[in-house]
Amino acid sequence: MTDDDKALRLALADRLAAYGYLRTAPWRAAVEEVPRHAFLRGGFFERVADSAPTAWRPVMPDNPRWLPRCYDDDSLITQIAGTIVPRDIHGQILRAPTSSSTMPGLVVRMLEDLQVAADHRVLEIGTGTGYSTGLLCHRLGDGQVTSVEVDEDVAGRARVALSEIGYFPHAIVGDGLTGDPDAAPYDRLIATCGVVDLPYTWVEQIRPGGIILTTLCGWLYSSELARLTVGEDGTARGRLLGGQISFMLARPQLPPPLGMLPDLDNGDQRPAAMAVNALDDWNTRFVAQLAAPAAQLIQLDRNGRTEHVLIDVSAGSWASLAQDKGAWIVRQGGPARLWDAVEEHITRWRADGAPGLERFEVAVCPEGQNVTWPKV
Structure with missing residues (x-):
């Protein structure tokens, strides 16, 4: 050294x-x-500035920036797409990271x-x-x-x-x-x-x-x-x-592939009591996960508007939210009403004083995992 x-x-x-x-x-x-x-x-990947979608390029030990970057308080990507390491790439790659320091x-x-x-x-x-x-x-x-x-x-x-x-x-x-x-x-x-x-x-x-x-x-x-x-x-x-x-x-425990989407025009429709952008808040989104733990959220441009689709691939349940004349509308299908569950959970958490996540309690027993929050 x-x-x-x-x-x-x-x-x-x-x-x-x-x-x-x-x-x-x-x-x-x-x-x-x-x-x-x-x-x-073996080097690491760094994000290419202003790239969309995100691109990555390798930084190898012969680069003068390599050693100082190793001691930055930063996560450094070391593998992409499950197998690709920095020495495999000359230029840029657009795949997703799979391992890091x-x-x-x-x-x-x-x-x-x-x-x-x-x-x-x-x-x-x-x-x-x-x-x-x-x-x-x-x-x-x-x-x-x-x-x-x-x-x-x-x-x-x-x-x-x-x-x-x-x-x-x-x-x-x-x-x-x-x-x-x-x-x-x-x-x-x-x-x-x-x-x-x-x-x-x-x-x-x-x-x-x-x-x-x-x-x-x-x-x-x-x-x-x-x-x-x-x-x-x-x-x-x-x-x-x-x-x-x-x-x-x-x-x-990675989410399953989405596969073919359900018919989003066929389902029960109602005014949404809560806008989808409520999930922009980190704590609120964590609570939403407790209500719909097997759901993924995607965004689609469809029928001339942006739709936000919550989908549980395994169960076949889904909820699609979009704005209509400034109001949020939700359409739901499948065996469970995902957005109903999300709204109920978030409403109850807020009624309990919206305690911070550091107050949430976790218990794990042979029957499974349970996450709860206290009333403020």
Whole structure:
């Protein structure tokens, strides 16, 4: 490691401490010693300014901007479309990102919120580049850290990067939603991917009193960090921590393809009690997800106007909202009335004082996941 590398790591630690993300000496020591650029030697993608749709171009280690960018508090895209890495592209690509090096501030905030002790065994879901794994290894020791990554190529690159700087955690290639039952129980579980439904297999693999830290998300893409403590009764309970945390969804919980749309001209129509732009608010959209957890929201230009379509592919339910002479109209079809459920949920939440998401409570038991809010 060069003096420049060390200076960049120290400067990153200073910034993260100033932001309030880095709060304790052991994690500061990890940030100062673990080189983030070691996990980005294959380059990363940066967004092309003013591109629509979003285009990405590679930044490789021979670019003078590469090393300083590795120490920005920014998420850096490392894979696109499930297989494409920076060295594969000369020019630009328009596909969607599928893996990244999460912004260090968020990584450190989560590690601090995990509340580890020196003797804890930690199960990490989502190895990614391996940077957060390296921080865990520095803090706890290799033997205390297990990391699971679903993508074999991503896992391989992380394993090489970790070994090159002297870390050898237990690395598993597989579905992170199944965890690591063979080596359970663990003291802590941290997930660096979003989940729509927190799997009960995670709860089963954490000892009573242990903590699960993950991001609860939905297909309307409002998400929040949740910290749950596993009880003696086998139920994990806790709260959302706030902060509008966002991660890529765990691949097995990605929304299904939309396929052929239903006949949006055939359905029950009524005046909408709530405009669709109510969902522009992050908290309101999170509440809407609780009402219609399997629904996706798309926008169509049809019949000379813009329609906003909420659709549950599996159930076949849908709701289409559009403006007619300044008033919002909703048309709904399928076995469930999606917008009815969304309006009812949001109205009840507002009547309860619209409590912030940091006051929402989460419980996960064998029967499933339940998210509730208190009255203000």
